[in-house]
Amino acid sequence: MPSISGEATLFNPDPSHYLPHRSPFLFVDRIITLEPGVCATGEVVVTAGCGCFPPVLLLESMAQLGGIAAGQQEGAGGVLAAIERGELPAAVPAGARLLVATRIVKSFGTLHLVEGEVRSEGKVIASATLTLAVGKM
Template sequence: MIFWEAALFNPDPAAYLPHRYPFLMLDRLLALEPGVSARAERRVTDAPEAFPQVYLIESIAQLGGILAAQEQGEGGFLATVDHAEFGGQVLAGDTLTIAARVVKSFGRLALIEGEVTCGGNILAQARMTLGIGRL
């Protein structure tokens, strides 16, 4: 198992995704093992109304897209959310840790499981299918 640390890969999610502010839900990649698992973080600077819980699912999907894509910039799209649970509220000033792992890959699809935590508390968990590449 090889984790690429920040010095060995581009930690900027914008290098991998077409999303830009305000729709880019990740600030920095912390660890990336392509096709296996990844971790990222997001510092919430807006009021709680500006960061709905559904954005936590989007954060997992974006990290999953980076994780499952084969090349920088390849990206992907959210096909389905099979399961999602929410466990807390996001507040301004929170630093979120997003984790995702590939459960299974099949062709240009990947089954992803992920969670968002803050201070050790689970704020969201989801299982989703992502399509890799452009539509």
């Protein structure tokens, strides 16, 4: 989601710049757009080596990108505190390129209500409403 202010936002497209996660626990490959405190989109490429991507990891992808959108800083922690609603597919095949989008609905201190969705070939394949705790733990 582009900024409505018309100003370009510079950001690092590498999610490991914002998150403490590293492979094999980093489930966002690249950040495409980022408007801190508002929204973020990212890409996940399901590699052939893993066979398929377990659908529950789509929730983790949304949570990781949501933490970045919430303004997670390097060295700060984050926790997926609650899943209010989640709709997941049976499986995601190897080779799929997934577009993950998250939006901060509201924030209260370190708690953030995040809506997320995952698209494959333009179709929504997963969506969820998550509560994240982001900040110094």
